[in-house]
Amino acid sequence: MIYKDWEFFCKKLNEFDINTYKVKDAFEDNIKEPFAIIRHDLEGKISRALDIARIESNNNITSTYYVHGELLTPANVELLREIEDLGHEVGYHYDVLDKHNGDREKAIEEFKYYIDKFVDLGFDLKSICPHGNPLKKRNGWRGNKDLFVPGESKRLFGLYDATVDIPSQVGKERYTFISDAAYSWNRGNFSDIKDIVDFIKDNNSIYIYTHTHRWQKSRLKFYVSKYLFRSARFTATTVYNNSVGKDLVNKFYYLAKRL
Ligand SMILES: [Zn+2]
Numbered sequence: 001m002i003y004k005d006w007e008f009f010c011k012k013l014n015e016f017d018i019n020t021y022k023v024k025d026a027f028e029d030n031i032k033e034p035f036a037i038i039r040h041d042l043e044g045k046i047s048r049a050l051d052i053a054r055i056e057s058n059n060n061i062t063s064t065y066y067v068h069g070e071l072l073t074p075a076n077v078e079l080l081r082e083i084e085d086l087g088h089e090v091g092y093h094y095d096v097l098d099k100h101n102g103d104r105e106k107a108i109e110e111f112k113y114y115i116d117k118f119v120d121l122g123f124d125l126k127s128i129c130p131h132g133n134p135l136k137k138r139n140g141w142r143g144n145k146d147l148f149v150p151g152e153s154k155r156l157f158g159l160y161d162a163t164v165d166i167p168s169q170v171g172k173e174r175y176t177f178i179s180d181a182a183y184s185w186n187r188g189n190f191s192d193i194k195d196i197v198d199f200i201k202d203n204n205s206i207y208i209y210t211h212t213h214r215w216q217k218s219r220l221k222f223y224v225s226k227y228l229f230r231s232a233r234f235t236a237t238t239v240y241n242n243s244v245g246k247d248l249v250n251k252f253y254y255l256a257k258r259l
Pocket of ligand 1: 132
């Protein structure tokens with residue numbers, strides 16, 4: 001995906017009069033069809049998230065940017081404040097249950113630490129979103145999304161969960177879920193942004209999320225990083241599929257999300 005694709009997409013949202021929503025608004029507003037709920041998961045390279053945020057703002061669109069707690073460095077916080085100042089939502093991308101190998105108590109402890117940090121830094125924290133780790137070895141939990149059951153994060157912490165709560169709150173039959181996981185629009189079987197535009201042109205509502213660290217200014221750069229990602233994933237999956245490798249990759253699962 002390249003910046004120009006996103007700009008093209010934003011222009012089409014306006015042209016087709018699609019109602020766009022940040023995650024928190026999808027819960028608080030009575031959302032109207034056709035709609036696009038837009039979120040981005042930030043695994044690194046926050047400056048690219050700011051670039052995307054500017055493209056959206058220039059087209060009068062606001063969305064939600066979920067960032068890992070570990071990425072709240074002073075330099076990144078400045079960039080994230082700029083994103084929030086443009087009218088976007090900044091939320092917490094939590095990875096605590098995988099990080100603590102399913103230990104819920106430790107996971108909640110770290111979760112609380114980071115939500116306090118977001119608030120202390122002045123962010124208007126209203127929603128959260130679990131990070132998915134495809135190569136994590138698990139026994140007894142399915143992923144970070146198991147930290148809360150629907151409605152629980154709102155009840156305990158006053159925070160909506162973009163993955164756990166949207167399907168039940170908004171109604172999953174109302175939209176098609178689209179993501180750029182693994183460098184392609186593989187949720188919903190779209191091959192490129194034009195396919196998605198054709199889909200929304202027919203008044204279809206969507207819930208779309210992207211990984212901004214993978215967006216590039218040029219198509220060549222994008223194809224190079226896509227190739228590197230696919231090679232790294234092939235190696236990791238091959239190693240993972242033998243039993244010694246499983247433990248090894250599990251130890252380094254944390255690196256996988258940066259690619
Ligand atoms: Zn993630």
